[in-house]
Amino acid sequence: MKRFSSRPERSRPDQRRAPQRAWLKDERPPLPEGEASSHAPEAPADDLLWGRHATQAVLEAGRPIHRIWCTSELRSAPRFLQLLRDAKASGVLVEEVTWARLGQLTGGAVHQGIALQTASAETFDLPSLIEGCATLGEAPLLLALDGLTDPHNLGAIVRSAEALGAHGVVLPQRRSAGLTGSVAKVAAGALEHLPVARVVNLNRSLETLKDAGYRVIGLAEEGGVTLAEADLDGPLVVVTGSEGDGLSLLTRRHCDQLIRIPLRGVTPSLNASVATAMCLYEVARRGWMKDLRGQAPSPPITRPRLNHEQAQPEQLDEQGAEERPEEPALVAAATEAPGLQLDLERPTDGDPESDNSDFQSSVEL
DSSP states (O other), X not given: OOOGXXXXXXXXXXXXXXXXXXXXXXXXXXXXXXXXXXXSOOOOOTTEEESHHHHHHHXXXXXXXXXXXXXXXXXXXXXHHHHHHHHHHTTOXXXXXXXXXXXXXXXXXXXXXXXXXXXXXXXXXXXXXXHHHTTSSSOOEEEEESSOOOHHHHHHHHHHHHHTTOOEEEEESSSSOOSOHHHHHHHTTGGGTSOEEEESOHHHHHHHHHHTTOEEEEEOTTOSEETTTSOOOSSEEEEEOBTTTBSOHHHHHTOSEEEEOOOOSSOOOEEHHHHHHHHHHHHHHHTTTTTOOTTXXXXXXXXXXXXXXXXXXXXXXXXXXXXXXXXXXXXXXXXHSTTOEEOTTSOSSOOTTOOOOEEOOSEEO
């Protein structure tokens, strides 16, 4: 009987290797110096705007512009033809480029054939906004955003707020998305018409607004009043929280009332911008929409009269952080309250690139 170990080993032919295909090699010529690769788009510069609605609004509003990049098709488009001619006549460099080059400039964003380099969006201080709203002749409606870090949410809120008749936005300087090109693109031109007040301490600003006669309502899923039954009359500030955590504990304590939007489906929460738009629509429905019927035109909006000089930001404390003298005592009192559980170790900063835009609470009762 033969044993398996005694079988002679067969000579095996050398394994054939597949010929290397030419298309597997990256034989593309090197990019010119200073030009980014389209395979790894870099983040766009902070002074860039793109998109047809956003750039058209900037061109019409007269914000200082340094340079314009556009495709040949857009340069001859009817609504841009004269605007670009006027910009060039005023000394702005207008350069025709390809779609690929625009993609490199905007970090791969949907640029719609145009981008421009411009001065930063105009902002104001809170006293200027309050003073401007005092001359409206109607009840002012303001938004305050607590830790909203997603630029797409911020842009969507600005767009909805301007369209539905809000008079301004109060935006913290820290733990908040800035007024970037991404925000302007999503806002679709609304950023040029809706005043934005940048503040250092949101809670102190809410108290300032209450001293000026405003009621402050916060959107929170554990609110004791539904949106339908809430009192939305008079000068009003609607406070929206961050995408993942909702309103912070301190901000809740500075609100006159917490309002919830009831949900019926299995989806547990709404996007922050959607919840804000629903609240703004309810305010408008009871206000300037009340007497509208059919195709009747909407009444013209009254804008706050503001000083159009660039506002100086509020001064930070020596450590460069927000002053929150009430926070230690408030947190200590909250932790001693029976039945109240706080997630004290949750991060305060959100992720601007996160897709988790849930509008929910971080406090469990």
